Amino acid sequence: MASVIIAGVGSYAPARVVTNQELAQRVETSDEWIFSRSGIRERHIAADDEACSDLAIKAAQAALLDANMTAADVDLLIVATATPDYPLPATACVVQHKLGVPPHAACFDIAAACSGFVYALEIAYGQLLTGRYKCALIIGAEKLSTIVDWSDRTTCVLFGDGGGAAVLKKTDQVGVGIIGSDLGADGELTDYLYTPCGGSRTPTSPATIEAKGHFLKMKGKEIFKNAVRVMEKVAREMVEQNGLTLDQINLVIPHQANVRIVEALAGNLGLPMDRFHLNIDRFGNTSSASIPLALDEARRLGRIKPGDYTLLVAFGAGFTYGSTLIRW
Numbered sequence: 001m002a003s004v005i006i007a008g009v010g011s012y013a014p015a016r017v018v019t020n021q022e023l024a025q026r027v028e029t030s031d032e033w034i035f036s037r038s039g040i041r042e043r044h045i046a047a048d049d050e051a052c053s054d055l056a057i058k059a060a061q062a063a064l065l066d067a068n069m070t071a072a073d074v075d076l077l078i079v080a081t082a083t084p085d086y087p088l089p090a091t092a093c094v095v096q097h098k099l100g101v102p103p104h105a106a107c108f109d110i111a112a113a114c115s116g117f118v119y120a121l122e123i124a125y126g127q128l129l130t131g132r133y134k135c136a137l138i139i140g141a142e143k144l145s146t147i148v149d150w151s152d153r154t155t156c157v158l159f160g161d162g163g164g165a166a167v168l169k170k171t172d173q174v175g176v177g178i179i180g181s182d183l184g185a186d187g188e189l190t191d192y193l194y195t196p197c198g199g200s201r202t203p204t205s206p207a208t209i210e211a212k213g214h215f216l217k218m219k220g221k222e223i224f225k226n227a228v229r230v231m232e233k234v235a236r237e238m239v240e241q242n243g244l245t246l247d248q249i250n251l252v253i254p255h256q257a258n259v260r261i262v263e264a265l266a267g268n269l270g271l272p273m274d275r276f277h278l279n280i281d282r283f284g285n286t287s288s289a290s291i292p293l294a295l296d297e298a299r300r301l302g303r304i305k306p307g308d309y310t311l312l313v314a315f316g317a318g319f320t321y322g323s324t325l326i327r328w
């Protein structure tokens with residue numbers, strides 16, 4: 001029986017840090033409101049000349065270094081993003097060229113919003129197991145600052161920019177690596193979080209720009225409830241399907257959207273908060289970059305040791321969700 005291991009992880013956050021106090025100078029809000037309602041203190045915002053691929057490449061370089069591999073080893077490259085460099089072609093192809101991934105590699109983007117990294121993990125996992133590919137580089141990268149309405153206090157305080165990446169390889173070792181992976185979606189809830197204009201439904205026009213139709217629209221309360229519900233469901237199912245109990249999970253890395261969502265999840269699962277790795281206070285919600293950014297940080301802080309079980313749980317626009325169980 002073969003398995004797929006995470007051979008390396010890396011992340012990158014743009015240099016500029018925007019604090020809640022700075023936002024309070026732009027919109028009617030306060031550090032107290034933002035922190036108490038979301039757990040966020042600050043977020044990183046990319047420079048004008050930094051695109052999604054630039055964040056992706058820096059995260060990928062760190063992951064390759066961590067895996068002791070080079071871009072030449074990669075034959076499957078997946079970028080999960082909601083903020084690609086261009087509508088066409090895929091950001092993965094831009095990354096491939098600049099990073100030096102060989103031309104025989106398959107390169108494509110996936111659109112699963114904040115669940116993008118766990119979706120990419122599942123795809124790479126399946127493809128590596130077939131033996132069709134040898135080394136996958138998966139990246140979650142976002143420049144959300146370009147689709148946030150900076151005059152809308154209900155959304156602009158929540159999001160940030162960044163990138164996270166992982167290198168995946170097949171191994172003959174048994175009982176390590178990706179133990180289980182499960183994805184889902186509920187397309188009935190597409191209008192909970194979406195950008196109404198700029199696609200084929202409502203192409204860009206002077207009127208769509210005037211109406212601010214290219215920025216994120218969000219139903220915060222509805223998302224909150226569904227996020228807690230689906231993350232609890234997928235976490236329980238993943239653990240049970242693999243013959244484990246929740247108390248055997250050493251660390252949960254949840255999508256970082258709101259610390260109160262994680263607190264509600266922890267309460268429902270009966271797990272203490274110290275079993276969750278959180279960095280939302282310093283990064284905000286970075287969508288597909290959120291889980292790999294937190295995973296990389298948790299590893300560097302020594303919160304993940306050989307033999308540990310780590311559970312990734314995600315939800316996002318779509319409404320997409322998923323979980324991955326890893327043994328190190």
Ligand SMILES: CC(C)(COP(=O)(O)OP(=O)(O)OC[C@H]1O[C@@H](n2cnc3c(N)ncnc32)[C@H](O)[C@@H]1OP(=O)(O)O)[C@@H](O)C(=O)NCCC(=O)NCCS
Binds near residue numbers: 037038155258316
């Ligand atoms: C968005 C969210 C933080 C709002 O928290 P909440 O407790 O539900 O707050 P409410 O929406 O009830 O807003 C309460 C009040 O604060 C106001 N408010 C909203 N944003 C504010 C801000 N940045 N600063 C100050 N006040 C704000 C609202 O206008 C509202 O005022 P009102 O009662 O006079 O109408 C929370 O619902 C959430 O995190 N939802 C999930 C969002 C998410 O995860 N999105 C990404 C999915 S991947």
